[in-house]
Amino acid sequence: MQISRYSAPEFDPYGDAAPDDADGGxxxxxxxxxxxxxxxxPGSKSLTNRELVLAALADGPSTLRAPLWSRDSELMVEGLRALGTGFERVPGAGGFGDDLVVTPAAELVGSTTIDCGLAGTVMRFLPPVAALALGPTTFDGDEYARKRPMSGVIQGLQALGVDLDDDGRGTLPFTVHGTGRVTGGTLEIDASASSQFVSALLLSGARFEGGLDLRHTGERLPSLPHIEMTIATLAARGVEVASPEVGRWTLAPGPIAAIDVDIExxxxxxxxxxxxxxxxxxxxxxxxxxxxxxxxxxxxxxxxxxxxxxxxxxxxxxxxxxxxxxxxxxxxxxxxxxxxxxxxxxxxxxxxxxxxxxxxxxxxxxxxxxxxxxxxxxxxxxxxxxxxxxxxxxxxxxxxxxxxxxxxxxxxxxxxxxxxxxxxxxxxxxxxxxxxxxxxxxxxxxxxxxxxxxxx
The missing domain is CATH 3.65.10.10 (Enolpyruvate transferase domain)
Structure with a gap:
């Protein structure tokens, strides 16, 4: 078996070039x-990575039972660990690996670099968390990750007053200069390219000083069930997200409860x-x-x-x-x-x-x-x-x-x-x-x- 290179090969899907040599495939x-x-x-990647973020922002330790252990989830764990979150693997009852105890940091601290790999959840969910940390956090990933859309998160955080330096690219790499606080408030973004832009801001929004009143301005919103998943995980931790109209979500500032979660x-x-x-x-x-x-x-x-x-x-x-x-x-x-x-x-x-x-x-x-x-x-x-x-x-x-x-x-x-x-x-x-x-x-x-x- 060939081990993944975790980088997307260059290709012209419209051209006549022969496929890469498959020897050893x-x-x-x-x-x-x-x-x-x-x-x-094994457990859901989408649920695991949402619960990891919420557990890191919660008001006490949480246990994730039967989480997914994969490259995407381990990149999320390492990113949150770099910001000060504590993790302890404990024996699980299932057949796919350990459970995970997540202990939030007393104070999130940046001054680090986070490898996003090719994981959309990592590159989009963690910049708002890094904005709540003290110090600069640089985000980068695999070669193709630099081509994935990031504008909704980058422009959204900048509109909220976060100092985020991307040299105007709108993609990875970029640096979030966290001050330990985000003012929050009213925000408009275009999430046409990815529903994860909305989920990213909602997951951290309860920790913003003014909460969040988020409106999608684009013509279409793909993958709406993933936003509904985010709202459900927030609700399970006591965060109420309202949607007074299609494409708008509001949540008040407040604690994110520490709970134990079974990952589907x-x-x-x-x-x-x-x-x-x-x-x-x-x-x-x-x-x-x-x-x-x-x-x-x-x-x-x-x-x-x-x-x-x-x-x-x-x-x-x-x-x-x-x-x-x-x-x-x-x-x-x-x-x-x-x-x-x-x-x-x-x-x-x-x-x-x-x-x-x-x-x-x-x-x-x-x-x-x-x-x-x-x-x-x-x-x-x-x-x-x-x-x-x-x-x-x-x-x-x-x-x-x-x-x-x-x-x-x-x-x-x-x-x-x-x-x-x-x-x-x-x-x-x-x-x-x-x-x-x-x-x-x-x-x-x-x-x-x-x-x-x-x-x-």
Whole structure:
């Protein structure tokens, strides 16, 4: 297995350049028979990183039970540790690592540098925390991280009076010169590029002296469920966030309560495993599926039937059954027409599934995922077309037409969801080689072991 380089290779998704040399890459196993698997998954990255920030700003120690241990979450831990937060790993009851006791600093202190890697939650959630610390904090990350949108957080903090020096770039690297306090108050930002701009300011807003009255001014707001997740985590800690109108949020200054939290399994990380049931045939069950949740991955229970799957719920187990095979030899997977503006993180895996459908599919409302770990629309089109697919880019989406795929190299672009999509394609097409399967360590370090277990 190739270990992730944690940097996005340069590529021209519209060009004719040959893929990077795949020697030493990961040979994606092809399914030789229908699968019948029951899986359990580690904790949610989105929930873990929100709870880490809130625990660091709370009025006492908190315990996170079954948090995700991955590159993104460990970068968040190290960033908060650099600002003075205390962490203690303690034995956990689950099978995916330790629990974590988080002790807030008596006084947050900067005079440090924070490595954001390629983690949007780290580069966006921690600058408001650093503004509450004393001293300068410099933020930087992987090469591609410098291309990810940051304007909503940078301009938002500057508008609140925070001394943030980015040399006018609007991206990493930049330095927050914290004074130990943020005045807060009324603020307008454009969060069209990322809902994380809103979440970042809300997570720290209760610690601002005047609280926060935040308004989104852009034409669209992607990934709204992630903002709802932020609001729910705040409410659980006694912070009341009101939304008097669409695109506006208010919260009063006050304490953030210290609580112990059980982290749900990551339902977005369940996507490649559930999709595998349709590509290989058979069924896959995920245990620990919550009855109610703010996770975007919960939409899989409604989205996969659109492709022809049958979905069952039994207690905390969600099972996906493949559709019946078509009489002409097709997999029986239906084409879809989906607006996934609220579920952009599911797009790569669902596009990989659509490549095996017997009918064309259209995915729209997802222009914002061009600014995720890589330009996911361009990358998906480039990789699938490189294997014989018929994928057309739209301004805000993709059209996927039926095609006879063949094996070959698959570039991950240091993007964990591109890597898992390569595994999905390889499940149905022998000979797919993923160049950087190690990039899955961003949110699921156990991916290859779990994938082998799936096929066993």
């Amino acid at each position: 990961w040979n994606a196993p092809a399914a030789t028979h229908p699968i019948d698997a029951v899986m359990s998954l 399994p990551d339902l977005s990380n369940a996507a490649p495993f559930l999709v595998a049931a349709l590509v290989a045939g058979g069924s896959v069950a995920i245990t620990g599926w919550p009855a109610t949740t703010t996770q975007v991955g919960a939409q899989l229970a409604d989205l996969l039937p659109r492709f022809g799957a049958r979905v069952e719920r039994d207690g905390d187990r969600l099972t996906v059954h493949a559709p019946e095979r078509a009489t002409d030899g097709g997999r029986g997977i239906r084409g879809v027409d989906l607006d996934l503006s609220e579920a952009g993180e599911l797009v790569p895996n669902l596009v990989g599934l659509a490549a095996f459908a017997d009918e064309p599919s259209r995915f729209t409302g997802i222009g914002h995922i061009r600014h995720h770990e890589t330009d996911r629309l361009a990358a998906l089109a480039a990789e699938l077309n490189g294997l014989g697919g018929r994928v057309t880019e739209l301004e805000d989406g993709l059209v996927v037409e039926p095609a006879e795929l063949r094996g070959g190299p698959w570039r991950a672009y240091a993007d964990h969801r591109m890597a898992t999509t390569g595994a999905i394609v390889g499940l149905g097409v022998p000979g797919v080689v993923v160049d950087d399967i190690g990039s899955t360590s961003k949110t699921l370090p156990q991916f290859t072991a779990l994938w082998q277990r799936l096929l066993a």
